[in-house]
Amino acid sequence: MSVDHPNILLVEDDPSQREVLTYNLQAEDFKVICADNGEDALLLVEEEEPDLILLDWMMPNLSGIEVCRRLRSCLETRSIPIIMLSARFCCGTDCSGARPIAPDTGCLYRSGPLFPGYHSRSRNS
Numbered sequence: 001m002s003v004d005h006p007n008i009l010l011v012e013d014d015p016s017q018r019e020v021l022t023y024n025l026q027a028e029d030f031k032v033i034c035a036d037n038g039e040d041a042l043l044l045v046e047e048e049e050p051d052l053i054l055l056d057w058m059m060p061n062l063s064g065i066e067v068c069r070r071l072r073s074c075l076e077t078r079s080i081p082i083i084m085l086s087a088r089f090c091c092g093t094d095c096s097g098a099r100p101i102a103p104d105t106g107c108l109y110r111s112g113p114l115f116p117g118y119h120s121r122s123r124n125s
Contacts, residue, residue: 005031009050011041011067012085013059021054038062042070045077057086 008030012018015036022032033048035041039062041055053071057064064084071077 005029006051007031007033007048009033009035009041009044009048009053011035011038011053011059011064012056013037014056017056038064038067041067045071045080050080053080053082055082055084057084 008025010018010021010025010032012021012034013036018034018036022034025032033044033050035044038059041053042062044050045053055064055067068082068084071080071082
């Protein structure tokens, strides 16, 4: 891990979400590498060796869950922290924190906006 600028692989198929996340992470001095699908993400993991992966849950072709399972099955990538993201909002439950998803993935899941102020501003526009 680079102490000065940790390397984050952001895997998000929605261009507007990818742009907002990239902007906010770079504003905090993270180096951000982006992929818009699971296949490219798997290639970039090998090339870039990220310190953390932010992985969209629902993507076409290769889902975030499947990407996570593949990364966890490989000795070289199983120790990379992964946080699964979903644009879905939970109703009636506390979704503010990350929690484990499936036991076989070793990934954390976070529902709702990563940057809540962005969503509230965009809805009121």
